[in-house]
Amino acid sequence: MKTYLVTGGAGFIGSNFILYMLKMYDAIKIINIDKLTYAGNLENLKEVENNANHIFAKVDICDKEALMKIFEEYRIDYVVNFAAESHVDRSIHDPEVFIKTNVLGTQNLLDAAKKAWETRAGFDRRKKFIQISTDEVYGSLGDTGYFIENTALDPHSPYAASKAAADLLVKSYYDTYRMPVNITRCSNNYGPYQFPEKLIPLIINNCLNKKTLPIYGDGLNIRDWLYVEDHCRAIDKVINKGLIGEVYNVGGHNERTNIQIVKTIINYMSENLDKSISEDLIRYVEDRKGHDRRYGIDPTKIKEALGWEPTTLFEEGIKKTIHWYTKNKAWLDGVVSGEYANYFKKMYEDS
Ligand code: NAD
Ligand code: DAU
Numbered sequence: 001m002k003t004y005l006v007t008g009g010a011g012f013i014g015s016n017f018i019l020y021m022l023k024m025y026d027a028i029k030i031i032n033i034d035k036l037t038y039a040g041n042l043e044n045l046k047e048v049e050n051n052a053n054h055i056f057a058k059v060d061i062c063d064k065e066a067l068m069k070i071f072e073e074y075r076i077d078y079v080v081n082f083a084a085e086s087h088v089d090r091s092i093h094d095p096e097v098f099i100k101t102n103v104l105g106t107q108n109l110l111d112a113a114k115k116a117w118e119t120r121a122g123f124d125r126r127k128k129f130i131q132i133s134t135d136e137v138y139g140s141l142g143d144t145g146y147f148i149e150n151t152a153l154d155p156h157s158p159y160a161a162s163k164a165a166a167d168l169l170v171k172s173y174y175d176t177y178r179m180p181v182n183i184t185r186c187s188n189n190y191g192p193y194q195f196p197e198k199l200i201p202l203i204i205n206n207c208l209n210k211k212t213l214p215i216y217g218d219g220l221n222i223r224d225w226l227y228v229e230d231h232c233r234a235i236d237k238v239i240n241k242g243l244i245g246e247v248y249n250v251g252g253h254n255e256r257t258n259i260q261i262v263k264t265i266i267n268y269m270s271e272n273l274d275k276s277i278s279e280d281l282i283r284y285v286e287d288r289k290g291h292d293r294r295y296g297i298d299p300t301k302i303k304e305a306l307g308w309e310p311t312t313l314f315e316e317g318i319k320k321t322i323h324w325y326t327k328n329k330a331w332l333d334g335v336v337s338g339e340y341a342n343y344f345k346k347m348y349e350d351s
């Protein structure tokens with residue numbers, strides 16, 4: 001029975017990963033630690049609240065003592081580090097917490113795992129630390145080409161810089177101590193439980209509430225979209241089959257301009273849910289500072305080495321996602337109140 005320490009498991013991808021793993025495997029135990037920031041929500045895990053193989057503890061990865069206690073209490077086999085401040089716009093307004101959680105938090109976690117796992121003879125190579133990183137560490141592409149695993153790191157936002165710093169720390173623990181690690185760098189995820197500050201759920205939520213749809217700059221920036229369950233399957237492959245010390249890019253060649261994404265959502269919602277949702281809601285607003293123009297992942301390595309490929313077509317995934325948000329309006333209404341309402345006001349109404 002393998003024991004996974006999942007950090008940030010109450011957030012978007014972390015909670016999808018826990019639900020996926022508990023659906024796939026009976027004989028695993030998941031210890032989920034999360035600080036429960038504005039982005040962490042235990043409602044995401046309602047389906048597994050009575051599952052004895054899922055144990056939740058409210059822990060900040062910056063809290064060294066609490067982390068040590070977790071490693072003392074449980075015999076952890078794998079650490080899967082999702083915990084992070086994840087929103088680029090917030091990092092532009094207030095970088096500090098990004099450095100604390102994404103950089104120092106990752107280092108604390110590496111140290112706690114190292115203390116628990118290292119022996120005189122070195123590391124047990126069946127243990128592994130998996131750092132969930134992002135294509136944003138590579139910076140921005142021109143009209144052609146793709147990010148491969150050894151594309152130079154060139155982060156532009158404080159968020160991307162903090163994730164790149166964390167990646168380098170993880171790499172250094174492999175290079176220096178031979179600690180068993182993998183790093184995954186995935187493209188933009190979408191799907192259930194994503195916090196509606198991110199483009200796709202924000203547009204769906206604003207359409208549902210007939211609010212304007214903010215498009216940064218000219219709307220022609222390109223992102224490479226992946227349905228979250230495909231990402232979870234990739235992480236599972238990397239944990240079980242990934243070669244120690246390797247980086248794996250995760251993506252499915254699903255590039256779209258932002259305006260294409262927004263129009264796809266409007267058209268589908270207008271045809272299937274409410275005819276009054278229309279392109280009249282679109283507003284071009286001031287561009288994001290340092291806005292990366294294009295991301296595009298080359299997933300050849302993970303496909304050839306681990307046999308992973310995405311299975312959800314974008315056209316299918318976006319419909320499933322829109323239906324999920326419309327059916328889970330109570331979840332949406334819950335997360336947009338409180339702290340988020342203040343953030344949204346600061347972003348759009350004070351300016
Ligand atoms: P999210 O913001 O939805 O969730 C982050 C979770 O981490 C939340 O539950 C939050 O409470 C928790 N957290 C924050 N600070 C913490 C701390 N100090 N200690 C413990 N828990 C803390 O983010 P997400 O979109 O699910 O992203 C998860 C990971 O995947 C991040 O590391 C992110 O960089 C990476 N990633 C995200 C995407 C994407 O498109 N969303 C793509 C590639 C990689
Ligand atoms: O590429 C992976 C990254 O994807 C992850 O590492 C990040 O954690 C995740 O937040 C995401 O970052 P992006 O900045 O690409 O995602 P976001 O949803 O914030 O924005 C997507 C694009 O849409 C981007 O070009 C900015 C634009 N945008 C975003 C918002 C919120 C708008 O035009 N209007 C908006 O209101």
